[in-house]
Amino acid sequence: MSTTLGVWIAAFLTLCILSFLYKDNPFYKFAEHLFVGTSAGYWAAYYYHNILKPNLYVPLFKEGKLLYIIPLALGIMMLMRLWPRIGWISRWPLAFIVGTYAGYNLITYLQTNALAQVKATLTPFTDVSRVILFVGVLTGLIYFFFSKEHRGIFGKAARVGIWFLMVAFGASFGYTVMARVSLIIGRMMFLLKDWLGVID
Amino acid sequence: MRRYGRRAPYATEFIIGILLLGTSAVQGEALSGPAPVTQVVAIDKPNDSGGSVLIRWKRSADDGAGMMSVKGYEILRSVEREKGYEHLTVVPAGVEEYVDNTTVDGTSYFYIIGATDGVHRTDSDPVGPVMSSAQWFHQGRLNMLIATVLLSGLVLWFINRAKKGKKLYIRPIAGLQAVDEAVGRATEMGRPVLYVPGIQDMDNIQTIAGIVILGRVAERTAQYGTPLIVPTSRSLVMTAAQETVKEAYLNVGRPDAYNPDLIRYLTDDQFGYAAGVDGMMVREKPAAIFYMGAFYAESLILAETGHSTGAIQIAGTAMPAQLPFFVTACDYTLIGEELFAASAYLSKEPLLLGSLKGQDWGKAIFIAILLLGSILASFGHYFLSDWLTTGSL
Missing domain, CATH: 3.40.50 (Rossmann fold)
Incomplete structure (x- = not known):
């Protein structure tokens, strides 16, 4: 059995979280609130040291790059929501962020999710697997047509498409569940090996 | 071409060079460096945001053939044709291209490629002047421009139709x-x-x-x-x-x-x-x-x-x-x-419904490209597939 205080605390908190499998209880509530609170504090400190400081404070106040006044102003405008009378100002930086990222992602998604995928599917029909891939992509795309009714041949193709999707989901489900099982094994190893020392 | 000996900073290679020198002397061959590289070209690297020059050459006749003596190519750079050349890097034998990412836009540079066997170096003639600059348009991403304009055009067209009262099914x-x-x-x-x-x-x-x-x-x-x-x-x-x-x-x-x-x-x-x-x-x-x-x-x-x-x-x-x-x-x-x-x-806003209709047409175009491209690829024609290749930034 471990003689390290940190291991005992970690084991206690692990058991508190696992107790949720029975039902909600004070131990789970304690661990949950501790987890949420400490992680929120951790991320606040992380953002200050890894984002705010190197990307705003140092360039603006240490290196004198005046262009950084713009993000500073946007940040201050965001904080205006703390005062209800001028809270509307916070909508401007928000609109700037959403608009900028929507435009930026348009190009990124078009390249990675459309052109690159179409190119990867453009293969000669030399074997059965490539034909299956082609049919899967084609019918899958048909399923995602929203402005046409799924009837007749079109509807049947869409139905084949959803079957392809479900088969893919099934495979993905099994694969991911195995990865999650490895997580629970890791936790059990911690409890039985690092904490209790009953296994080697 | 200028050929002259130059001490390499590597002791082991120096010793190997001495040994090779002895072997060559016994065999009665010339005591000189490897054959120089040929067809050296230095150009502003295309489709970039500036700050880089692309240098290409044809490898030495002694690289992988001839005397098999080339160990690498030393890249030298200067802002004057005749003097002031500074060592940039050494690339391994077999390489025929180097991108100098340390240039200042608007400054003229000259380059020399020296084929080295570890002891001697045979330099090419200087090439240049070459000046790096940023390009406004990445030609390798022309397909992205066409796709963006086409899809955006379709979306805007259908939004316009929806605004005019055309009923759109969803x-x-x-x-x-x-x-x-x-x-x-x-x-x-x-x-x-x-x-x-x-x-x-x-x-x-x-x-x-x-x-x-x-x-x-x-x-x-x-x-x-x-x-x-x-x-x-x-x-x-x-x-x-x-x-x-x-x-x-x-x-x-x-x-x-x-x-x-x-x-x-x-x-x-x-x-x-x-x-x-x-x-x-x-x-x-x-x-x-x-x-x-x-x-x-x-x-x-x-x-x-x-x-x-x-x-x-x-x-x-x-x-x-x-x-x-x-x-x-x-x-x-x-x-x-x-x-x-x-x-x-x-x-059910016309604006959003029109956008959805436009996206559906985009999918229809992709389906047509898939069909046509796959049939063409089955007959050995890959130009549609090549066209979809997007240049990296």
């Missing part, structure tokens, strides 16, 4: 038809609605889609007087969610019912957030739970807990690895693009 999406049912159920049971907008920030298009749908759900909860709880894992998402919900309550004439405290930030930590939302589910006992946005490993933890509380659950995400969990544990799931189509479906 097929039923089961998950979205159930939104009213879910909110109605929560109202009847006197329980709140829980809306989870994923764990990504506002830079994620799925989060934006989730927030747009939140606006429609909020209109329903405002109309029915049902509490709407929105736990967020990002401060910006909380801000956006508060603004969206506030506007929705205003739109239906219920600003008094808006409670910003129900839209709260928990933590940025993935599993801390999952633990917090799980706690809300079992304590607040929402009758309807929505998961709309980008999710990762917390998806099943959330959906399974929500399922155990007996709530009606509607999920929507474009994360392929998480969709199976939502399909398994939720009553309805919006798959991939259905999430992005949801805002148009729920609002």
Whole structure:
């Protein structure tokens, strides 16, 4: 059995979280609130040291790059929501962020999710697997047509498409569940090996 | 060509060179460096944002052939043709290209490529002057421009048609038809609605889609007087969610019912957030739970807990690895693009419906390219596939 205080605390908190499998209880509530609170504090400190400081404070106040006044102003405008009378100002930086990222992602998604995928599917029909891939992509795309009714041949193709999707989901489900099982094994190893020392 | 000996900074290679020198002397061969490189060209690197020069050459006759003596190529650079050459780097034998990423735009440079055997170096004639500069247009991404213009044009055209009153059909999406049912159920049971907008920030298009749908759900909860709880894992998402919900309550004439405290930030930590939302589910006992946005490993933890509380659950995400969990544990799931189509479906606004129609035409074009390209590829023609190759930035 471990003689390290940190291991005992970690084991206690692990058991508190696992107790949720029975039902909600004070131990789970304690661990949950501790987890949420400490992680929120951790991320606040992380953002200050890894984002705010190197990307705003140092360039603006240490290196004198005046262009950084713009993000500073946007940040201050965001904080205006703390005062209800001028809270509307916070909508401007928000609109700037959403608009900028929507435009930026348009190009990124078009390249990675459309052109690159179409190119990867453009293969000669030399074997059965490539034909299956082609049919899967084609019918899958048909399923995602929203402005046409799924009837007749079109509807049947869409139905084949959803079957392809479900088969893919099934495979993905099994694969991911195995990865999650490895997580629970890791936790059990911690409890039985690092904490209790009953296994080697 | 200029040939002259030069001490290399490597002791081992120096000794090997001495040995080779002895061997060559015994065999009666010339005591000189390897044959020089030929056809040296230095140009401004195309399709970049400046600051780099591309140098190409044909390898020495003694590289992989002839005397087999070339160990590498030394790159030298100067701002004057005849003097002042500085060592940049040494690239291995067999290489015929080097990109100098340390140039200053607007400055003229000259380059010499020296074929070296570790002891001697045979230099090429200087090439240049060459000047790096930024290009306004990346020619390798012409296909992206065409695709963007085409798709945007289609969307704008159909939006314009919709604005003119042209009726646009949109097929039923089961998950979205159930939104009213879910909110109605929560109202009847006197329980709140829980809306989870994923764990990504506002830079994620799925989060934006989730927030747009939140606006429609909020209109329903405002109309029915049902509490709407929105736990967020990002401060910006909380801000956006508060603004969206506030506007929705205003739109239906219920600003008094808006409670910003129900839209709260928990933590940025993935599993801390999952633990917090799980706690809300079992304590607040929402009758309807929505998961709309980008999710990762917390998806099943959330959906399974929500399922155990007996709530009606509607999920929507474009994360392929998480969709199976939502399909398994939720009553309805919006798959991939259905999430992005949801805002148009729920609002029935001509602007959004036109956009959806335009996107469908985009898909039709991609299907046509797929069909044509695959048939052509089967007959050994790959130009369509090549055309889709996008140059890197």
